[in-house]
Amino acid sequence: KAGVTQTPRYLIKTRGQQVTLSCSPISGHRSVSWYQQTPGQGLQFLFEYFSETQRNKGNFPGRFSGRQFSNSRSEMNVSTLELGDSALYLCASSPSGRVETQYFGPGTRLLVL
Amino acid sequence: GESVGLHLPTLSVQEGDNSIINCAYSNSASDYFIWYKQESGKGPQFIIDIRSNMDKRQGQRVTVLLNKTVKHLSLQIAATQPGDSAVYFCAESSTSDYKLSFGAGTTVTVRA
Numbered sequence: 001k002a003g004v005t006q007t008p009r010y011l012i013k014t015r016g017q018q019v020t021l022s023c024s025p026i027s028g029h030r031s032v033s034w035y036q037q038t039p040g041q042g043l044q045f046l047f048e049y050f051s052e053t054q055r056n057k058g059n060f061p062g063r064f065s066g067r068q069f070s071n072s073r074s075e076m077n078v079s080t081l082e083l084g085d086s087a088l089y090l091c092a093s094s095p096s097g098r099v100e101t102q103y104f105g106p107g108t109r110l111l112v113l
Numbered sequence: 114g115e116s117v118g119l120h121l122p123t124l125s126v127q128e129g130d131n132s133i134i135n136c137a138y139s140n141s142a143s144d145y146f147i148w149y150k151q152e153s154g155k156g157p158q159f160i161i162d163i164r165s166n167m168d169k170r171q172g173q174r175v176t177v178l179l180n181k182t183v184k185h186l187s188l189q190i191a192a193t194q195p196g197d198s199a200v201y202f203c204a205e206s207s208t209s210d211y212k213l214s215f216g217a218g219t220t221v222t223v224r225a
Contacts, residue, residue: 004156033212043157043202043215056211090156097211099145099204104156 002027004093004105012111018079021108025072025093032074033102034066037088046089049074050097078110086112123220132190136203136216141184143205147213148177148188151200160188160201190221198223 005024013019025032034046045058049068066076072093078085089108094101119135126132138146144165149157161172163179163186170177176189186203200220204213 031211035213035215042217043204043213045212045214048211050211058212092156099147099206099211099213100162102159102213104149104158106154106156 004091004103006089006091006105006108008108009106010109010111012113013081014113015081015083017081018077019081019110020075020077021089021091021110023074023076023091023093023105025074025091026103029093029095029103030072031094031097032068032072033092033094033097034074034076035090035092036060037090037107038084038086043090046076048097055097081112083112086110120217121219122217123222125222125224126193127224128193128195130193132188132193132197132221134188134190134201134219134221136186136188136219138184138186138203138205138214138216140205140207140214143207143214145206145208146177146179146186147204147206148175148186149202149204149215150197151202151218153199157202193221193223195223195225197221 007022031050033048037043048056052068063079068074091105092102147162148160151157161177163170163177174191178187200218202218203216
């Protein structure tokens with residue numbers, strides 16, 4: 001069974017631009033969670049989607065948004081990029097959202113210049 | 114009070130020795146805890162978990178200890194191998210939640 005895939009793996013943007021990251025969950029998984037990983041703040045929860053509905057949201061500004069499609073694939077968008085948005089963005093999928101069954105993807109490394 | 118290990122951001126260990134990685138968690142309501150291993154260029158990989166109704170759980174070469182009184186977790190790795198070199202994170206959650214709260218990681222370096 002294929003694992004969680006994230007595209008692109010690496011991305012360079014400039015301040016003020018927007019970016020869209022994509023996550024394809026493991027086949028059959030209906031929940032997708034997003035996390036931001038930075039050296040200073042560590043791993044922080046962004047949001048979780050299940051069956052196209054956002055069920056939980058972390059403490060991030062409204063510039064960070066996401067959505068989930070009917071095939072469970074998910075995208076997250078960051079608008080008006082800031083230097084501090086440079087991070088590894090991780091996606092995790094699970095059948096129902098229970099953290100016991102979450103599997104992480106390799107992440108998308110975003111660099112904002 | 115009870116003595117528990119301090120969280121260290123880095124740990125250097127001789128190959129073949131045992132490693133102990135410590136973590137303090139913050140939420141008294143958390144009832145589920147996981148240890149993850151993250152290698153360079155990869156996402157976190159599940160190692161072992163434990164529920165709050167247990168204080169010890171063993172896996173293959175790994176043991177997790179939970180001390181709810183002082184909100185402390187530890188991961189013990191037996192006979193540490195070069196492949197164990199990575200960043201290790203503890204994470205907490207509750208059964209009513211769908212998110213993980215991660216602790217600060219510990220970078221483990223295994224010396225040959």
